[in-house]
């Protein structure tokens with residue numbers, strides 16, 4: 001017989017080939033790109049001009065193998081990340097928690113103030129993110145938290161770690177790693 005007669009759902013000992021092995025799934029697809037505008041402050045009070053990036057994303061999760069010998073299904077993880085990248089694509093990303101970049105919304109418009117400067121966007125163009133500064137590191141954290149909550153029911157509690165990297169500019173990665 002060319003195929004195993006063992007059904008995929010039969011319980012196996014995780015990492016049965018080598019009990020000391022650990023496993024990780026990484027997904028880094030060309031589709032994981034989002035084009036978005038942002039600006040940050042740095043060095044205390046320097047506020048960048050608004051500008052855009054073609055951000056890239058990669059993700060990995062660590063944990064034991066399941067009955068399929070998967071950490072998690074690539075496809076499920078890929079689709080969860082795509083929901084995040086698609087929600088950010090062609091938007092301006094604004095910080096919710098910055099002390100001086102103040103973001104307010106009325107029924108139609110999002111107004112942003114930094115000292116004497118002011119920017120106004122249609123609400124549908126703006127994503128207000130729960131971050132202090134919209135750095136690659138903080139965007140990575142939010143994507144990691146969102147993917148974790150989106151997939152927790154499906155992937156269960158046995159995973160140990162999730163890590164998301166956000167690339168701002170062809171190799172400049174901010175990475176966030178957190179417990180599952």
Ligand SMILES: Nc1nc2c(c(=O)[nH]1)N=C([C@H](O)[C@H](O)COP(=O)(O)OP(=O)(O)OP(=O)(O)O)CN2
Pocket residue numbers: 040048051134135136137168169172174
């Ligand atoms: N650790 C981090 N460092 C920096 C971040 C960051 O998120 N994490 N972000 C920035 C700025 O957003 C900056 O705009 C980065 O953009 P970039 O285009 O790479 O910078 P340049 O304008 O110098 O690049 P060009 O290639 O000249 O366009 C800075 N640091």
